[in-house]
Amino acid sequence: GAVVSQHPSRVICKSGTSVKIECRSLDFQATTMFWYRQFPKQSLMLMATSNEGSKATYEQGVEKDKFLINHASLTLSTLTVTSAHPEDSSFYICSARRDGPNEQFFGPGTRLTVL
Amino acid sequence: GENVEQHPSTLSVQEGDSAVIKCTYSDSASNYFPWYKQELGKGPQLIIDIRSNVGEKKDQRIAVTLNKTAKHFSLHITETQPEDSAVYFCASRKNAGNMLTFGGGTRLMVKP
Numbered sequence: 423g424a425v426v427s428q429h430p431s432r433v434i435c436k437s438g439t440s441v442k443i444e445c446r447s448l449d450f451q452a453t454t455m456f457w458y459r460q461f462p463k464q465s466l467m468l469m470a471t472s473n474e475g476s477k478a479t480y481e482q483g484v485e486k487d488k489f490l491i492n493h494a495s496l497t498l499s500t501l502t503v504t505s506a507h508p509e510d511s512s513f514y515i516c517s518a519r520r521d522g523p524n525e526q527f528f529g530p531g532t533r534l535t536v537l
Numbered sequence: 538g539e540n541v542e543q544h545p546s547t548l549s550v551q552e553g554d555s556a557v558i559k560c561t562y563s564d565s566a567s568n569y570f571p572w573y574k575q576e577l578g579k580g581p582q583l584i585i586d587i588r589s590n591v592g593e594k595k596d597q598r599i600a601v602t603l604n605k606t607a608k609h610f611s612l613h614i615t616e617t618q619p620e621d622s623a624v625y626f627c628a629s630r631k632n633a634g635n636m637l638t639f640g641g642g643t644r645l646m647v648k649p
Contacts, residue, residue: 464642465640515581
């Protein structure tokens with residue numbers, strides 16, 4: 423149990439296009455989901471916290487208009503990188519917190535490359 | 538806010554030896570401490586966690602110890618195997634509604 427899926431696993435896009443990444447908790451409900459960004463050989467950097475049915479809370483320095491987050495159900499959150507540029511290239515990882523025990527589980531990540 | 542420091546940043550051990558990774562945290566109100574294993578190109582995987590009402594927890598070859606007074610916790614891997622090679626992250630959290638604060642990670646290499 424406690425599986426979090428993420429799609430796509432890898433995406434290459436042209437500069438200026440938008441990219442949507444989906445995160446699903448497959449076998450549990452997640453009122454709260456998180457989006458992280460990870461650069462090579464570094465720790466995870468929290469971008470935003472999303473709660474089902476409400477607006478996401480963004481960390482300082484993260485542009486909410488560039489990284490659109492939607493958490494429409496207890497099992498699905500999406501991150502849309504709008505007008506992507508090469509500096510947005512990174513490894514994006516979502517995480518879902520299981521209600522009750524409150525353990526946090528991570529998706530497999532999405533490698534975004536913007537040309 | 539909370540600050541978590543993790544040591545060492547890299548650790549190389551011979552297969553069969555034990556590996557120990559240590560983390561310290563700053564906020565005495567933190568009460569949940571998970572450990573994650575991240576393999577290359579994958580997301581972190583929760584391998585063990587401990588809550589502040591216990592001092593030690595074990596799951597087969599891995600164990601975690603917590604010293605609340607000193608505000609540090611450690612991951613112990615015994616009888617290491619090459620497949621244990623990965624980056625390990627510790628984290629802490631103050632209460633159920635808060636976010637995790639991560640350590641900087643430890644790259645563990647187990648040499649066959």
